[in-house]
Amino acid sequence: MGVVLRAYRDEDLDAAINLWRRAWDATFPEIDFAARLPWFQAHWVADLVPANTIRIADRGGEMAGFVVINPSTGYLDQLAVAPELWRKGIAELLVDEAKRIAPSGIVLHVNTENARAIRFYERIGFARVGEDIERNPFSNLPTWRYAWKP
Numbered sequence: 119m120g121v122v123l124r125a126y127r128d129e130d131l132d133a134a135i136n137l138w139r140r141a142w143d144a145t146f147p148e149i150d151f152a153a154r155l156p157w158f159q160a161h162w163v164a165d166l167v168p169a170n171t172i173r174i175a176d177r178g179g180e181m182a183g184f185v186v187i188n189p190s191t192g193y194l195d196q197l198a199v200a201p202e203l204w205r206k207g208i209a210e211l212l213v214d215e216a217k218r219i220a221p222s223g224i225v226l227h228v229n230t231e232n233a234r235a236i237r238f239y240e241r242i243g244f245a246r247v248g249e250d251i252e253r254n255p256f257s258n259l260p261t262w263r264y265a266w267k268p
Contacts, residue, residue, distance in 0.1 A: 121182055121208055123215050126172035133181040134174075135159050137198050144201035145232060166195060173215045175199070175208050185212035192220035213242060221268060227261040239264050 126134070138158060142151045166172070166186050175183040183199035194216055199208045216224055226244075228235050240246075244264040 121175050121177045121211060123173050123211065124176050126167070126174055126184070130174060130181065130184075131159075131162070134172075134184055134198075135162065137181055137184065137200055138196070140201055141198040145234070146229075170195060171219050173212060173219075175212055177203070177208075183208045183212055185216050187216040187219050187224070189219050192222060192224045194220075194224050194226040197226075209238060210242060217266065217268075223268065224266045226264050228264055230260045230262055236262075242266075 135155060135158060139151045139155060142149070170186045170188045172184060172186050174181055181200070182203050184196065185194065186196035187194050194213075197209060197212060197216075199212070213224075224244075225247075226239070228239060230236075244266045246262050247265045
């Protein structure tokens, strides 16, 4: 596959934002993610980059995916893989890296309608914790909290 993990660099900003949009467009085509780009870019720069560890899956100089994980809290805020590379092991590689960065455990939220992501997380050892459904404050979509413990 030729994928290597590396640290996020400032020059990765545009590629990361574009990959986020492409991944979400493929997941929920009925939602206008292009309209959310200004919000997500501001969130990325102001909130995600300063407080998290970001690892890039690099495939021949192209961004194949990324993971955003807070090493202190274990909160996985973002996991995105280029849609044309889904089911190639890149997401697992990125989650394995997140587990290395946050070895005491990981928590995340997943949209209740994202069956593909739910199957993925459950297959690699995450469990839904609690039955409460929370709403994503940005999309207002219902989410479930998932956790992985070593």
